[in-house]
Amino acid sequence: MKLNKFLFAAAIMLFAFVSDVAAQYERLEGDNNNGNRHTQDRREWFLTHFSFGGNIGFGIGNCTYFTANPCIGYRFNNYVTAGIIGTYEYYKYNYTYGPSFSTNIYGGGVYAEAFPLDFLTIHAEAQYLNFDNSFDANTYNPNSERIWDIPILVGAGYRRQISDIISVNLMLLFNINNTKELRYNVYENPIVRVNIMF
Numbered sequence: 001m002k003l004n005k006f007l008f009a010a011a012i013m014l015f016a017f018v019s020d021v022a023a024q025y026e027r028l029e030g031d032n033n034n035g036n037r038h039t040q041d042r043r044e045w046f047l048t049h050f051s052f053g054g055n056i057g058f059g060i061g062n063c064t065y066f067t068a069n070p071c072i073g074y075r076f077n078n079y080v081t082a083g084i085i086g087t088y089e090y091y092k093y094n095y096t097y098g099p100s101f102s103t104n105i106y107g108g109g110v111y112a113e114a115f116p117l118d119f120l121t122i123h124a125e126a127q128y129l130n131f132d133n134s135f136d137a138n139t140y141n142p143n144s145e146r147i148w149d150i151p152i153l154v155g156a157g158y159r160r161q162i163s164d165i166i167s168v169n170l171m172l173l174f175n176i177n178n179t180k181e182l183r184y185n186v187y188e189n190p191i192v193r194v195n196i197m198f
Contacts, residue, residue, distance in 0.1 A: 047165065048075070049074060049075050050072065050073070050074055050075070051072070051073045051074075051075060051081060051083070051197050051198060052070075052071070052072050052073075052197070052198045053070075053071060053195055053196050053197035053198055054068065054069045054070040054071045054085070054086075054195060054196075055067075055068070055069050055193055055194055055195050055196070056068050056069075062093065062094055063091060063092070063093050063094075064091070064092045064094070065089065065090060065091045065092070066088075066089070066090045067087075067088070067089045067090075068086075068087070068088050068089075069085055069086065069087050069193075069195075070085070070086050071083055071084065071085040071086070071111065071195075072084060073111070073113070073197075078115070079114060079115050079116065080112070080113070080114055080115075081112070081113045081115075082110070082111065082112040082113070083110070083111060084108060084109070084110055084111070085108060085109055085110070085111045085125055085127065086107075086108040087105065087106060087107050087108060087109075087127055087129060088104070088105070088106050089104060089105040089106075089186075090102065090103075090104045091103055091104070103131070103132050104131075105129055105130065105131040105186055106129070106130055107127055107128050107129035107130055107148075108127060108128065109125055109126050109127030109128055109150075110125065110126060111123065111124065111125035111126075112124050112125070115159065118159070118161070119158055119159055119160070120156065120157075120158070120159060121156060121157045121158070121159045121169050121171060122155075122156050123153070123154070123155055123156065123157065123169075123171055123173060124152075124153070124154045125152070125153045126150055126151075126152045126153075127150065127151055127153075128148060128149075128150055129148065129149055129150075129151065129186050130146055130147070130148050131146065131147065131149070131186055132144045132145075132146055133145050133146070133147045149177075149186065150177060151175045151177055151178075151186055151187045152175065152176050152177040153173040153174065153175055153176075153187065153191065154173065154174060154176055155171055155172050155173035155174055155190075155191075156171065156172065157169050157170050157171030157172060157193075158170045158171075165198055166196065166197070166198055167196075167197050168194065168195070168196055168197075169193075169194070169195040169197065170192075170193075170194050171192070171193045171194075171195070172190055172191070172192060173187075173190065173191040173192075173193060174189045174190055174191065175187040175188070175189055175191065
C-alpha cells in the first residue's frame with residue numbers, strides 16, 4: 001500500500017514536470033530561428049530551469065561510513081523547485097572485541113522546495129529505501145531481512161547564495177514517518193543536512 005501511494009505521487013510530479021518542460025521548450029523553439037543565438041538560448045534556458053547538487057558525507061574510525069544524496073530539480077519559477085533524489089549509505093563497524101560487519105542503504109525518491117524569502121528554504125521529500133531491518137550500531141544479524149520503507153522528511157533551513165549559480169542550504173529536517181514497528185529507522189530525528197546546489 002505504501003509503495004502504491006509513493007508511485008502515484010511520483011507519477012503526478014513527473015507528469016507535471018514533463019508537461020511544463022515541454023511547454024516552455026516549445027515556446028523557446030518558436031521564438032528564435034537564428035542558429036547560434038538559438039543554441040545559446042537553449043543553454044541559458046537549461047541552466048536557469050534545472051538545478052543539480054546534493055550532499056556527501058564520510059567518516060573513518062570505529063564506524064567507517066559514506067553517504068551521498070545526489071539530486072536534480074526543475075525550477076518552476078523563482079519560488080518553487082521539484083525533482084528527484086537518490087540515496088546511498090555505506091556503514092562498516094570495526095570492533096576490537098567482536099566481529100566487524102557492514103551494511104548499505106539505497107533508494108531514491110522525489111522532493112520539493114519552496115523559497116518564500118531569499119534566505120529561507122522549505123523542504124519536503126519522500127524516499128523509498130532498502131535496508132537491514134535488524135541493523136543497528138550494537139548488533140547485527142547476518143541473516144537479517146532487507147526491507148523497504150518510505151521516510152518522509154519535512155523541514156526548513158537557511159539558504160545562502162554564493163554566486164549566480166551556486167547556493168548552499170543548511171536544513172533541519174524531521175522524519176514524520178518514523179515507523180515504530182521497525183527496529184531500525186534510516187533517519188532518526190532530527191536530521192541536519194547541508195546541500196550544495198548548482
